[in-house]
Amino acid sequence: MSKYNHELLQPCKNNWQSVLAQAVREPQELLQLLKLTEHPLAQQVCIDKQFPLLVPRTFVQRMRSGNADDPLLRQVLSVADEQLSVQGYTQDPLDEQASNVSPGLIHKYHGRVLLIAASGCAVNCRYCFRRHFPYADNRVGRQQWHSALNYVAQDSSISEVILSGGDPLLLGDEQLSELLEQIAAIAHVKRLRIHSRLPVVIPQRLTAELMQLLSQSRLRTSLVLHINHAQELAPEHLGLLAQYRAAGITLLNQTVLLKGVNDDEQTLCQLSETLFDYGVLPYYLHQLDRVQGAQHFALSAERTQELYRHMQQYLPGYLVPKLVCEQAGQPHKTLIPIGII
Template sequence: MITQPLVLQQQPDWQQALRQMITDPTTLLQMLDLSEKDIAWQWDKQFPLRVSESFVRRMRKADPNDPLLRQVLSTPEESHSSNKYSTDPLQEARFNPVPGLLHKYPSRVLITLTSSCAIHCRYCFRRHFPYKKNNPGRQWDAIFSYLENQPDVFEVILSGGDPLMASDKTLSAFLQELAKIRHIELLRFHTRLPVVIPERITSTLLATLDNRFHTTIVYHINHARELIPQIAEGVAKIRKQGIQVLNQSVLLRDINDNVECLKNLSLALFKSGIMPYYLHMLDKVAGSEHFEISLAKAQHLQQALRESLPGYLVPKFVKELPNAFCKIPLETLTVSQFES
């Protein structure tokens, strides 16, 4: 009797990359030819180090002030937050009618499709988010039931965590069910995964995104050196599907808070097929105070960018406020709102 050899299904490259994430600060520093004498760091059990090998390879070796390194390495500065910083700076708990769904803006909702990311950014405003209570897994009935009864909602934003941490099979199943709600017309992904692990843009994912929705993908890139050719290749494939690709950044002290850096970022994004969209002022999440800059400096940077770039390459400088129904443009902010 002749038996067929057992064929093992190979994991997609992006999932293999996830299995090889850097989670030990000592290992990270060794990869960068740094030691504890060069840079102070601390363990954070609640929000530990998590970064891909690909992202680490974009960091400068032997540079403790590398802007990509500063985004991911926990330092003692995180312990120095004032009482203006909180675990829920946007008061999202108030806008959480069913597990896994946030409904703050009248016409759109945000769904935390997953609770995990491929990178732990030290300024993340959801670093303290109660994901255990808001990770629906594949139990979506309550979410779809809620949406059925919200006819004014026409856009669904998939976030998390990172929605592209979900498998293509899970995404496909979710979108098939979502497509049954006819008043949902717009679909938006907010993701950092294709930046951290460019292999995430698979042919299966692209087929999954070929659905009835008008789809936008918003990347999260803060510095031009995060961009590598593989990212542009993935963006080109996405745009061939008729999907818009935008970018949002966070304005961060000693990472991207100078005109030349922001100018280079906008130009690099555009050359990679990504349109600058938002530049967010820092959300006051506990542990991130050392990244804050002043309103006066933010206003100076905005004006300098307007003078340095064509208008379509200048991102919208905005701040999100807990009680507002839209993001607030920088030029309309008062000092008290900026510092709240």
């Protein structure tokens, strides 16, 4: 019987920056930590220099030793299937380049813009639709913030700024505070949304300072976590997220439907239930974006429909996330009509 990897990885008491600095970057080390070096999985590992393995030890700690099918491991281990070239899977499946109105700024939807606030991540998720995004051309430092926010200031229809990435919480609190102040100075912006996976993989990122920063802003702030499986939540998330919620920060979650990770009825229902226990509302269930290298995570339309029907049948409505996909050129996310997919 597999078990958590506690004996190998003691809980880390360091700050989030040092946890990140000590992240696992070599597939071989990850397999060793999980006692999988002799498993056939080791033969499937591939090295991708453009989008290498990156996973903090705090996340590895939640994987199950000896289990090659661990749903967290599957999300981070680069395997040979990624090298296949499959028709319909492209480098920029959402055609974001077309909406890249200023370096680091994407204006796709009415009323909101997406600011690429940081160009790296704390974890490299193999299914990521931005795995080929040209971050090098979209570095957003103070200068680029200035022109991006000028754009926002000149369009009074924009009421929400979404910080994305990469992972925006890779910015230190000081930098983030500066950015928030500049956004808050634009009178027509009312809301701030932060999409981040960093607090999921490194709970230490949920510092008291960050909470203070977000709760003191005049902007109504939502933190959208990206959790795909209930096993990603650690016991320490419970208290930390409760404090953020108590400070007035709306906590939402979006999930990507992934073959081999969360494509069964029980897993999806348990995820919604667990999120609610942690004070987080399930918000979107995303169909996989057709990004090159992630095709092995795709589910058929029939299976997607079956899974979603099950959630509708067994969960109260507020725990059933909206099933959506993103279609290039569309002015909003597309709700997937269950009867006809």
